[in-house]
Amino acid sequence: MIPAFxxxxxxxxxxxxxxxxxxxxxxxxxxxxxxxALVVGGAMAITSAITLLLASDVYAxxxxxxxxxxxAATLAVPQDSGGxxxxxxxxxxxxxxxxxxxxxxxxxxxxxxxxxxxxxxxxLGSYYTLFLLMVTGILGMxxxxxxxxxxxxxxxxxIASAGLIxxxxxxxxxxxxxxxxxxxxxxxxxxxxxxxxxxxxxYNALNMALIAQRMQFTLLDQLALVLIIAxxxxxxxxxxxxxxxxxxYSMAPSSITxxxxxxxxxxxxxxxxxVFSLYNITLNAAxxxxxxxxxxVLSMVVGVTMAIPQKNVKxxxxxxxxxxxxxxxLGVGVGLAVxxxxxLLEAFGxxxxxxGIFHIINHAMYKxxxxxxxxxxxxxxxxxxxxxxxGLGHSMKWxxxxxxxxxxxxxxxxxxxxxxSKLMIYESVFVFNPVLSVIxxxxxxxxxxxxxxxxxxxxxxxxxxxxxxxxxxxxxxxxGMGILALVVIVFGLFxxxxxxxxxxxxxxxxxxxGMYIAAxxxxxx
Amino acid sequence: MDMLFTLDTGTGFWNPLLxxxxxxxxxxxxxxxxxxxxxxxxxxxxxxxPFISGNPEPEKxxxxxxSGNLYWGxxxxxxxxxxxxxxxxxxDLDDYVLWYMGITALFFIVVVVFR
Numbered sequence: 001m002i003p004a005f006x007x008x009x010x011x012x013x014x015x016x017x018x019x020x021x022x023x024x025x026x027x028x029x030x031x032x033x034x035x036x037a038l039v040v041g042g043a044m045a046i047t048s049a050i051t052l053l054l055a056s057d058v059y060a061x062x063x064x065x066x067x068x069x070x071x072a073a074t075l076a077v078p079q080d081s082g083g084x085x086x087x088x089x090x091x092x093x094x095x096x097x098x099x100x101x102x103x104x105x106x107x108x109x110x111x112x113x114x115x116x117x118x119x120x121x122x123x124l125g126s127y128y129t130l131f132l133l134m135v136t137g138i139l140g141m142x143x144x145x146x147x148x149x150x151x152x153x154x155x156x157x158x159i160a161s162a163g164l165i166x167x168x169x170x171x172x173x174x175x176x177x178x179x180x181x182x183x184x185x186x187x188x189x190x191x192x193x194x195x196x197x198x199x200x201x202x203y204n205a206l207n208m209a210l211i212a213q214r215m216q217f218t219l220l221d222q223l224a225l226v227l228i229i230a231x232x233x234x235x236x237x238x239x240x241x242x243x244x245x246x247x248x249y250s251m252a253p254s255s256i257t258x259x260x261x262x263x264x265x266x267x268x269x270x271x272x273x274x275v276f277s278l279y280n281i282t283l284n285a286a287x288x289x290x291x292x293x294x295x296x297v298l299s300m301v302v303g304v305t306m307a308i309p310q311k312n313v314k315x316x317x318x319x320x321x322x323x324x325x326x327x328x329x330l331g332v333g334v335g336l337a338v339x340x341x342x343x344l345l346e347a348f349g350x351x352x353x354x355x356g357i358f359h360i361i362n363h364a365m366y367k368x369x370x371x372x373x374x375x376x377x378x379x380x381x382x383x384x385x386x387x388x389x390x391g392l393g394h395s396m397k398w399x400x401x402x403x404x405x406x407x408x409x410x411x412x413x414x415x416x417x418x419x420x421s422k423l424m425i426y427e428s429v430f431v432f433n434p435v436l437s438v439i440x441x442x443x444x445x446x447x448x449x450x451x452x453x454x455x456x457x458x459x460x461x462x463x464x465x466x467x468x469x470x471x472x473x474x475x476x477x478x479x480g481m482g483i484l485a486l487v488v489i490v491f492g493l494f495x496x497x498x499x500x501x502x503x504x505x506x507x508x509x510x511x512x513x514g515m516y517i518a519a520x521x522x523x524x525x
Numbered sequence: 526m527d528m529l530f531t532l533d534t535g536t537g538f539w540n541p542l543l544x545x546x547x548x549x550x551x552x553x554x555x556x557x558x559x560x561x562x563x564x565x566x567x568x569x570x571x572x573x574x575p576f577i578s579g580n581p582e583p584e585k586x587x588x589x590x591x592s593g594n595l596y597w598g599x600x601x602x603x604x605x606x607x608x609x610x611x612x613x614x615x616x617d618l619d620d621y622v623l624w625y626m627g628i629t630a631l632f633f634i635v636v637v638v639f640r
Contacts, residue, residue, distance in 0.1 A: 180618050187622060191629070222636050230629040241628055243614060243621045287639035291632060306610065309600055311592060351535040386592030391585075415541035420532055427534045453595045461589035493541050496532040 002053065008073060010054040011066035011090040014100070014139055017047045022132035026125030033124070037115050040128045044111040047135065051104040055097040059505060063093040063519040065145070076520050085207040085520055091145025093516060094505035098357065099142035099269050101502065102364045105487060106262045107135045113372055113480025114255040117379055117473075127167060133160035134259055141266045145520060147196050147278075148206045150270060151189065154235075157263055158185035165252040165260075177251035180244050188231035195224035208278055209520035212513055217282040225283065228274045229291070235267035238329060239298040242322045246306075249318035250384070254375020255480075257314065258368035261321055265360050268325065272332055272510060280513035281340045289337025296329030297436060300443040308450050312384045313374050316454060317367070320410060323443060324363045330440060331356020331425045332510075334432045339511065348428040353507040354499060355424030361502070362417040362491060366409035369484040373403040376473040376481065377458060386457040393459030395470045400459045402481040407455060409488045411448035417488050420495035 006013065021043030029036035058064050065074045067089040076085045092100070114131070118124060137157025144150050162185065166178035200206060202221070203214040215221060234241035245264075249257045275288055303323025310316035335353030338344035376399045377392065378384055393400045409416035412423075422444060430437035472478070491498050509515065530542040566572065575582055582588075600607065613620075 180621060183618055184621055184625065187625065217640070219637065222640060223633060226629060226633040226636050230625065230632055233628075234625050240613075241621075241625050243616075243624065246614075247616070284636075284639050287635065291635060302610065305603070305606070306614070308596060309607065309611075348535055390589040390591065414539075414544050420539060420541075423537075423539050424532075424534050427536045431536065449596070449599075453592060456590070456595065457592035462585040464586050464589065465584075466586075493545070494529060495539065495541065497529055499532060 006050065007053065007057065009066075010050050010057070011064065011092060011143055012068065014047055014050045014054060014143070015136055017043055017050065018132040018135045018139070022129045022136065025128040025132065029125040029128075033119070036124065036128065040132065041111060041115060043132065044108055044135070047139075048104040048108040051100045051139065054092060055100045055104070058092050058094060058097040059501065063091065063509070063515070065520065066090040066092070083521075084205065085210055088149055089145045089207070089520070090143045091209065091516070091520055092143050093519065094502075094509040095269070095273070095357075095507075096142050098361060098502055098506040099266065100139065102265065102361050103135065103138050103142070103262055105483070106364050106368050107138075107259060109368065109480045109483040110255045110258050110372075111480075112483070113258075113375070113477050114253075116476040117255055117375055118253065121168075123167070127164070130160040130163045130167075131256070131259070133157075134164065134256075134263065138259075138263055138266045142269050145208050146206050147199065147208050147211065150208075151192050151196055154192065154267075154270070155189055157266070158182065158189060161185075161248075161252075161256075161260060161263055164256045165248045167253055167256070168251070170251060174251040177244075177247040181248040184234060184244050188234050191227040191231040195227040198224040207520065208273070209517045212278050212280070213517050213521055215279060215282050217279065221279075222283075225274070225279060225288075229271060229288070232267045232271040232274070233295055233329075236264045236271065237299070237322045237325055238295040239302040239322060239326070242299065242303070245322055246310075246315045246318040249321065249371075250312055250314040254314070254371050254378060257318075257371040257375075261367045261371065262364050264321070264325065265328075265364055268328060268360065275336055276339075276510045277513055277516045285339040286337050289333050289335075289339070292329050292333030292336060293436065296326040296331075296333050297439055299323060299326030299329060300440060301326075304443050304446045304450065308446065308453070311386050313377070313386050313389075313454060313458070314371070314384050316386070316450065317370055317374060320370075320447060320450065321363075321367055323447065324359070324367065324410065326443070327359050327422065327425055327440065328356045328363070330429060330436060331359060331421075334429050334436075335507070335511065338432070344432075345511070348431040350504075350507055350511070351424055352428035352432065353511065354503050355421050355428055357506050357510070358421035358424060358495075358499060358503045359418075361498075362409065362421045362488075365484050365487045365491065366406045366416070366418060369402060369406040369481055369488060370410065372477070372481045372484065373399050373406060376477055379473055379477065380470050381467060386454065389458045390461040391459070391463045391467060392470065394463045395467070396459075396472050398472055398478050399481070402478075402485050403455065403459070405485045405488055407451035409492065411451055412444040413448065415492045417491035417495065417498075420492060420499075424499075 028039040065076050067087045069087050137153045140153030162178045162182035166175045168174050198220045199211050203211050205211050237245040300323050303319050307316045307319035331352045335349045338349040409418040412418045426437050530540050532539040
């Protein structure tokens with residue numbers, strides 16, 4: 001039913017469709033806003049469908065190579081290339097596929113929401129151009145098998161994100177947040193570019209699989225590793241490099257904040273891809289694993305404790321995003337710490353990695369949902385200040401329901417998805433080091449306490465006189481939130497199915513460097 | 526069926542279906558207890574008005590406990606922690622960059638020393 005051309009070229013199409021639509025959107029808007037909505041909504045729907053098609057193909061048949069400009073899409077190593085994969089290629093393994101699934105679902109929900117939530121604002125031509133470029137950047141980052149291409153897509157993502165953070169200007173405060181994000185992103189990207197230069201100078205290669213195969217872990221490789229880890233840890237908001245996160249997350253339009261969460265997780269993916277696929281056991285796994293664990297614990301604790309006193313609901317949620325990133329770093333960090341010890345890896349390492357990776361997809365869904373609910377409240381009452389809110393549960397019942405689902409999920413309350421991934425992290429990390437597991441549980445309790453406060457402040461109490469005319473948000477905004485809420489519930493009710501089909505293959509693909517290298521160097525036509 | 530609902534967590538398991546069933550049973554018991562309650566309740570009468578020691582009810586906007594008043598005890602108890610943590614969040618881009626550079630340098634030392 002689906003044309004073979006689409007299946008065969010899905011890695012390229014999922015990038016081309018949003019990229020081309022990004023530059024059509026402003027012209028479509030000049031004809032009529034409805035035409036622009038059709039172009040943007042249609043492009044995002046097609047992109048999500050192609051992306052999910054590619055992901056399902058990867059889960060069914062294994063890693064997909066897509067070599068740009070080659071005679072055959074899987075011809076990674078041409079006969080006259082001296083055994084070097086010379087062309088730009090996408091290497092989509094189950095870990096990449098998982099990130100593609102996250103992006104496809106979240107971006108589709110966000111675009112449905114945005115078409116209504118942003119309709120009264122000016123500059124929507126630029127807004128949707130940057131939005132679609134963000135999607136292009138994220139998809140490219142998680143699909144590419146070429147490290148220079150990773151840098152290019154990271155830059156596309158960063159530039160588009162900075163533009164969208166500044167979108168509402170807000171007396172200059174949003175612009176300031178965007179400048180902070182942009183300066184840090186640029187410095188981080190520069191560090192990554194230096195690391196890429198080191199790899200190219202040492203190994204004469206930009207293909208990740210080839211670099212991995214030739215990796216010697218020299219002093220220069222150690223420098224490159226540190227430059228990449230620090231830059232991507234900063235980009236994903238790990239403490240103590242998280243300071244830009246509350247500024248940027250709180251000032252961006254809420255729909256964009258939901259996508260910024262996915263963007264941060266694409267950076268997290270880059271970090272994991274680097275340490276596992278590029279270096280693997282050539283590095284001191286315990287040392288780097290503990291570095292990532294410490295980043296995770298700091299992120300969990302500082303994130304949640306900074307969230308509790310916040311008065312701005314989006315800053316509060318931003319600090320919780322930092323805190324939740326800590327769980328992912330903790331889970332995958334534990335897996336890395338025992339990577340060179342097969343019995344321990346089998347005993348709890350894989351489980352910790354699966355928990356961390358499962359938390360990535362869960363977090364994208366419930367945190368995206370929570371940011372969209374914050375946007376829905378702002379859409380009706382025009383403030384993010386918790387001290388000015390109250391009684392909105394009387395008039396915004398659906399928004400309240402979606403908020404409850406998101407809040408319970410982030411707090412790790414069963415049967416929502418956050419509980420399942422946190423349980424996997426608690427139990428596996430407990431075997432590794434009980435103190436870390438206890439910290440993770442305490443952080444979860446504090447998260448619940450924080451969201452009880454937010455729920456009370458926004459929705460409980462009598463109808464306040466100033467909000468007596470407030471109504472529920474329009475249907476499309478509810479639909480956007482509904483998609484994410486549905487995923488939160490379904491993933492919570494069928495965690496085993498999700499872990500077996502999506503998460504475990506991703507964790508094993510990440511840990512198995514040999515398979516990644518063989519898919520490119522040993523694969524090909 | 527078991528694979529569909531039961532998540533193996535390494536040292537234990539998690540079955541959301543059992544939890545949902547347990548919650549449903551608890552809900553049925555709660556509804557049963559509720560049904561045994563006072564039936565003479567009349568909505569919209571003086572019965573439903575709050576009794577605040579005989580004092581008049583304040584305006585609706587004054588009744589709501591605002592966000593700033595919540596968890597003051599926790600924040601007060603943790604004052605020493607917050608007095609150190611909050612000032613680190615200066616909002617100054619120079620500080621953000623310095624933290625990033627400092628962590629990069631620290632990581633490099635650790636990775637090289639423990640290679």
